[in-house]
Each structure stands twice: as structure tokens, then as C-alpha cells.
Amino acid sequence: xxxxxxxxxxxxxxxxxxxxxxxxxxxxxxxxxxxxxxxxxxxxxxxxxxxxxxxxxxxxxxxxxxxxxxxxxxxxxxxxxxxxxxxxxxxxxxxxxxxxxxxxxxxxxxxxxxxxxxxxxxxxxxxxxxxxxxxxxxxxxxxxxxxxxxxxxxxxxxxxxxxxxxxxxxxxxxxxxxxxxxxxxxxxxxxxxxxxxxxxxxxxxxxxxxxxxxxxxxxxxxxxxxxxxxxxxxxxxxxxxxxxxxxxxxxxxxxxxxxxxxxxxxxxxxxxxxxxxxxxxxxxxxxxxxxxxxxxxxxxxxxxxxxxxxxxxxxxxxxxxxxxxxxxxxxxxxxxxxxxxxxxxxxxxxxxxxxxxxxxxxxxxxxxxx
Amino acid sequence: xxxxxxxxxxxxxxxxxxxxxxxxxxxxxxxxxxxxxxxxxxxxxxxxxxxxxxxxxxxxxxxxxxxxxxxxxxxxxxxxxxxxxxxxxxxxxxxxxxxxxxxxxxxxxxxxxxxxxxxxxxxxxxxxxxxxxxxxxxxxxxxxxxxxxxxxxxxxxxxxxxxxxxxxxxxxxxxxxxxxxxxxxxxxxxxxxxxxxxxxxxxxxxxxxxxxxxxxxxxxxxxxxxxxxxxxxxxxxxxxxxxxxxxxxxxxxxxxxxxxxxx
Numbered sequence: 001x002x003x004x005x006x007x008x009x010x011x012x013x014x015x016x017x018x019x020x021x022x023x024x025x026x027x028x029x030x031x032x033x034x035x036x037x038x039x040x041x042x043x044x045x046x047x048x049x050x051x052x053x054x055x056x057x058x059x060x061x062x063x064x065x066x067x068x069x070x071x072x073x074x075x076x077x078x079x080x081x082x083x084x085x086x087x088x089x090x091x092x093x094x095x096x097x098x099x100x101x102x103x104x105x106x107x108x109x110x111x112x113x114x115x116x117x118x119x120x121x122x123x124x125x126x127x128x129x130x131x132x133x134x135x136x137x138x139x140x141x142x143x144x145x146x147x148x149x150x151x152x153x154x155x156x157x158x159x160x161x162x163x164x165x166x167x168x169x170x171x172x173x174x175x176x177x178x179x180x181x182x183x184x185x186x187x188x189x190x191x192x193x194x195x196x197x198x199x200x201x202x203x204x205x206x207x208x209x210x211x212x213x214x215x216x217x218x219x220x221x222x223x224x225x226x227x228x229x230x231x232x233x234x235x236x237x238x239x240x241x242x243x244x245x246x247x248x249x250x251x252x253x254x255x256x257x258x259x260x261x262x263x264x265x266x267x268x269x270x271x272x273x274x275x276x277x278x279x280x281x282x283x284x285x286x287x288x289x290x291x292x293x294x295x296x297x298x299x300x301x302x303x304x305x306x307x308x309x310x311x312x313x314x315x316x317x318x319x320x321x322x323x324x325x326x327x328x329x330x331x332x333x334x335x336x337x338x339x340x341x342x343x344x345x346x347x348x349x350x351x352x353x354x355x356x357x358x359x360x361x362x363x364x365x366x367x368x369x370x
Numbered sequence: 371x372x373x374x375x376x377x378x379x380x381x382x383x384x385x386x387x388x389x390x391x392x393x394x395x396x397x398x399x400x401x402x403x404x405x406x407x408x409x410x411x412x413x414x415x416x417x418x419x420x421x422x423x424x425x426x427x428x429x430x431x432x433x434x435x436x437x438x439x440x441x442x443x444x445x446x447x448x449x450x451x452x453x454x455x456x457x458x459x460x461x462x463x464x465x466x467x468x469x470x471x472x473x474x475x476x477x478x479x480x481x482x483x484x485x486x487x488x489x490x491x492x493x494x495x496x497x498x499x500x501x502x503x504x505x506x507x508x509x510x511x512x513x514x515x516x517x518x519x520x521x522x523x524x525x526x527x528x529x530x531x532x533x534x535x536x537x538x539x540x541x542x543x544x545x546x547x548x549x550x551x552x553x554x555x556x557x558x559x560x561x562x563x564x565x566x567x568x569x570x571x572x573x574x575x576x577x578x579x580x581x582x583x584x585x586x587x588x589x590x591x592x593x594x595x596x597x598x599x600x601x602x603x604x605x606x607x608x609x610x611x612x613x614x615x616x617x618x619x620x621x622x623x624x625x626x627x628x629x630x631x632x633x
Contacts, residue, residue: 227503230502230503230504230505231490231491231502231503231505231506232499232502232503232505234483234487234490234491235491235502237480237482237483238480238483238491241480241481241482242478242479242480242481244441244462244478245474245478245479245480246480246491247461247462247463247466248439248462248463248466248471248472248474249466249491249492249547249551250463250466250467250494250497250551251463251497252461252463252497252498253463255498255499256499256502259499
């Protein structure tokens with residue numbers, strides 16, 4: 001079958017997807033079927049928390065594709081995630097209808113508050129789910145395509161490119177903070193009621209969103225792995241390792257970069273779109289440069305250029321974040337920094353690399369014993 | 371392709387060597403921050419020729435290769451591939467696909483790919499993004515890889531990572547990558563640096579066997595090696611041609627002796 005073909009030489013991916021499948025099957029049952037007096041019951045807030053981690057994992061996979069395999073350190077992937085989130089937020093705002101504080105059936109609350117009389121042109125169509133879904137794919141990709149086309153054609157690489165991606169997300173943050181932009185300014189978009197007619201507060205909707213996040217992660221993972229296994233993937237790695245050589249062999253390096261970068265941005269956008277209905281808000285802080293840097297730390301932590309390492313890193317770091325921000329809110333940033341330093345010094349291949357080292361060492365010992 | 375004396379059908383993209391020469395460099399000038407790396411350089415390479423280019427450090431050998439392959443744009447002058455293809459208007463990948471292959475001074479192979487994958491990536495064919503996503507090796511291409519590995523003596527290293535090869539083997543692999551590109555013109559920068567004598571002899575054999583079918587330009591410091599392969603030698607000095615002729619002729623040229631061989 002196609003899936004087993006894609007995962008043929010990917011032990012880590014097989015394990016990761018098997019665990020993911022098990023979680024996607026068991027957690028809904030433990031939430032919806034098992035009574036909430038039982039110790040096995042999984043409370044809904046936990047389902048949503050896990051759903052959020054899964055969207056982060058998809059985002060990390062997207063970053064690993066461009067950083068691990070193409071060699072572009074993007075410090076702006078949070079922007080694509082946030083744009084996907086805003087698109088979904090716009091759909092959810094339109095779903096509120098006349099149930100807002102001001103009860104205006106045509107305009108979201110913040111527009112009424114700003115004394116706007118008509119819906120701006122760029123909000124048209126977002127009451128339709130299929131249109132919003134298309135835009136989730138299209139808007140982040142468009143930004144990535146234009147940005148990539150300009151940057152890669154002028155052969156901007158390395159640190160300069162990283163700084164540009166960082167500047168891009170920073171500029172977007174300030175733009176979205178402005179009320180006149182028409183995206184709710186500082187407060188962003190929130191107070192969502194329902195999606196496709198299902199209440200966002202219901203356990204069933206929450207579980208459905210959790211499952212969608214898991215499926216999106218699985219599909220995104222398989223697509224990335226498919227690309228990496230193809231000749232296109234081998235060219236991508238060749239560009240990472242010896243860019244000018246690749247050019248002299250006859251490949252238009254900038255075309256390859258633009259397409260991989262755009263595809264990665266599309267995955268990040270999908271992750272953002274699934275994130276927003278689960279956390280219930282999207283605001284300009286999602287564009288903050290710090291967010292994008294955190295994603296890179298997840299990937300470094302899990303292990304670059306493995307894909308499954310990115311998933312592992314995203315989930316573990318965010319779990320630690322949830323635990324420690326609960327215990328000692330001020331200490332988290334220091335811990336994150338310390339974690340990054342430790343990983344860079346002692347685990348340059350990340351956790352996935354640690355696993356591989358242990359495996360080879362163990363294998364060697366066994367050989368010696370035999 | 372020529373219709374009587376001097377008449378041509380102009381076809382951009384098709385290599386036309388009907389006037390014998392495959393590469394025309396005329397009045398090229400390049401300067402970097404005031405330093406004239408290439409100074410009124412005029413040089414012709416004939417189709418099927420094996421030409422060696424020698425010259426002291428800073429003579430402009432590598433810059434000349436950079437111009438031919440599109441990496442550096444000259445300040446003035448002309449560079450044509452055959453009668454019709456204007457190299458100065460093309461990008462590096464376009465020049466590579468037009469049929470000019472280049473081997474770098476420092477061996478550059480794709481280190482995290484296997485030896486066979488290196489050849490697969492270098493192979494002549496459709497190199498666009500969407501094609502690459504679906505591309506599979508066909509029997510003919512597989513045969514070409516096997517045959518080339520035989521030629522460069524790396525058949526046993528088929529699955530080995532290129533990064534794990536010895537220096538000499540990397541040089542060979544890079545020559546192999548040139549071969550599967552099926553270029554009309556090969557530019558080879560210091561092919562025997564870091565090779566043992568035995569490996570050098572094999573390289574000399576290989577380069578000689580390529581001439582005729584291909585045109586080969588070799589830049590090399592090793593005089594013994596140059597003598598063993600070259601019919602015609604061009605000496606570069608301060609960005610222009612100082613002398614041209616057989617090895618014996620240039621070695622007896624007093625100006626050459628003065629700037630280079632006499633050192």
C-alpha cells in the first residue's frame with residue numbers, strides 16, 4: 001500500500017504514527033464513553049490540550065522540512081501559522097451572526113465598536129466554510145511564495161534570510177495590532193460560538209477537532225516523507241549540502257526553494273487553522289518573533305531532519321511548558337533557554353539522535369558479547 | 371548546418387560548432403575592487419579538443435571558468451558556446467543544461483547522498499521541480515549509472531555515502547558526475563590534486579579517452595600531468611593569454627620561463 005511504501009525505511013515515523021493512531025482511537029472513547037467518575041476518564045480540557053499539541057507538532061514538521069532538509073532556518077514560520085489561524089478565526093467570527101454583544105447580524109462586534117457600517121471587502125465570503133478552507137491553504141502559501149520568490153531569486157541565504165523571516169513576522173504583528181487593518185487589533189478574534197453549526201463548547205466538537213488535528217498531522221507527515229523520499233527530496237538535501245554544486249549540475253535552485261518553502265507554509269497554515277477553534281482566540285501575539293524561535297527549539301530538541309523528531313520535540317517541549325508555567329510561571333523562559341543550550345552542546349542530533357546513538361552502541365555491545 | 375560560406379541559421383539553444391570552435395571568449399574583462407582578474411582575455415577552444423591551461427596563482431584561471439559557467443558576469447567582452455549560444459545571457463543551471471559541465475578545484479559532491487544517488491542527481495534529464503517529484507530511474511539511466519561507476523572505479527562503493535569517500539575517490543566521483551551530465555564541454559579544475567601516482571595515470575587515461583567525443587579544458591598545476599595529456603597548452607598570466615602551443619613550445623618561450631616555469 002502507498003502508506004507502507006512511504007514509511008518503508010522510516011522506523012521512527014512508523015512508531016510515531018502507530019502511537020498517534022492509538023491515541024486518536026483511545027482518547028475519544030475515554031472522554032466520551034467512560035463515565036467521568038471513573039479514574040480512566042479523560043477530561044475534555046485535556047483532549048483540547050492534546051489537540052493543541054498536535055497542531056504544534058504539524059507546525060514543527062513544516063519547519064523541519066525547510067530547516068532540516070532544505071537548510072533554510074526560518075524564524076518566521078509562526079507568521080504562516082498565525083495567518084492560517086486568522087483565516088479560520090474570520091470564519092468563526094462570521095458564524096457568530098447576531099449572537100454578539102451588539103447583536104449585529106452583519107458585522108462582528110469589533111467592527112460595530114469601530115463604527116464601521118459595512119463589512120470590508122476582504123471579509124466577504126468567509127461565512128462559507130469551503131471558502132475559508134481554501135483560504136487557509138491559499139493565504140499562507142501566497143505570502144510564502146511571494147516572500148520566497150523575492151528572497152531566493154536574489155540569493156539571500158543563511159543568517160540574512162533568517163533575519164528577513166524574523167522581520168516579516170514582526171512586521172505582520174505590528175500590522176495586525178492596528179485596528180484599521182480590520183482584524184480586531186490588539187484583541188484579535190475571539191468569542192467564537194460554533195463551527196459548521198456545532199457548538200465549540202460541546203465535548204463532541206472538541207473531540208472531533210482533536211481527531212482532525214491528529215489526522216492533519218498524519219497526512220502532513222506522510223506528504224513530507226513522500227516528498228523527501230522522491231528525487232525532489234534528494235535534490236532538496238543536495239541544495240542544503242552544496243547549493244552552488246546543485247546549480248552547476250543544472251537545477252534551478254531558487255525554484256526548488258520556493259516550492260518547498262511554500263508547501264511548508266501551507267502545512268503551517270493548516271496547523272494554525274486547527275489551533276484557533278481549540279484555543280478559542282487568535283490575536284497578534286501569535287506573530288511574535290519569540291513564537292517562531294520557539295518552534296525552531298522544538299525541532300532542534302527533537303532532532304533535525306528526521307520529521308518524527310520534530311513531532312516528539314514539539315509535544316515534549318510544550319508539555320514541559322504547560323507543567324512549568326503552572327508551577328513557576330517566571331522560570332519558563334530561562335528553562336527554555338537552558339534547554340536549548342544543553343541540546344546544542346550535548347545533543348546536536350536531538351532526541352532522535354540520542355535514540356540512534358543508543359541503538360548503535362547497544363548493537364555494538366551485543367556484537368562484542370556474541 | 372552551415373549553408374555555404376558564412377551563412378547561418380541562428381538557433382538559440384542549439385549548439386553549432388560548424389566553425390570548428392566550441393567555445394569563444396573574446397576581449398573579456400573582469401575586475402574585483404580595482405584588481406583586474408581578467409584582462410582582455412581572448413581564447414578559443416575547438417570541438418573535440420583537449421586543452422590544458424596553466425598559469426601561476428592569480429592568473430585568472432578560476433575566474434575564467436566562473437565566467438564560462440555563469441557564476442561571474444564580466445564587465446565587458448563576449449562568451450559564446452558554439453556559434454549561437456550567448457553564455458553571458460544564461461544562468462548557471464541553463465549553462466549546465468546547454469552542455470557545459472564543471473568540476474571544481476575542491477572536490478564537491480553531495481556528501482549525505484550515496485555514490486549512486488550523486489550520479490542520479492547529476493544525470494542529464496528534465497530538471498524541473500514537478501518532474502523531480504515523480505521521477506524514477508529507468509533501465510537506461512540505471513545502466514548509465516552502473517557503466518559510469520565502472521569507468522570511475524567506484525562500483526563497489528555503490529551504496530556508500532559520498533562523504534565517506536577518500537579525497538581521490540571524491541575527485542573521481544565528481545568526474546563521474548560530469549560524465550552522466552553528458553556535456554559537450556568539460557571544464558576540469560585541478561583533477562589530480564591529492565591523487566596518488568597510480569590514480570593520476572588513470573585520470574590521464576580517462577581524460578584522454580573523453581577528448582574527441584567531448585571538448586575538455588583542464589586547469590592543472592602538476593606539470594608532469596599536463597605533459598602526459600596535453601597536445602596544446604595555454605599559459606595565462608595576469609588575466610590574459612601569455613602563450614599558446616605544445617608543451618615544448620611554451621616551455622621554451624622566454625616570457626613563460628620568466629613568469630612561471632622559471633620560478
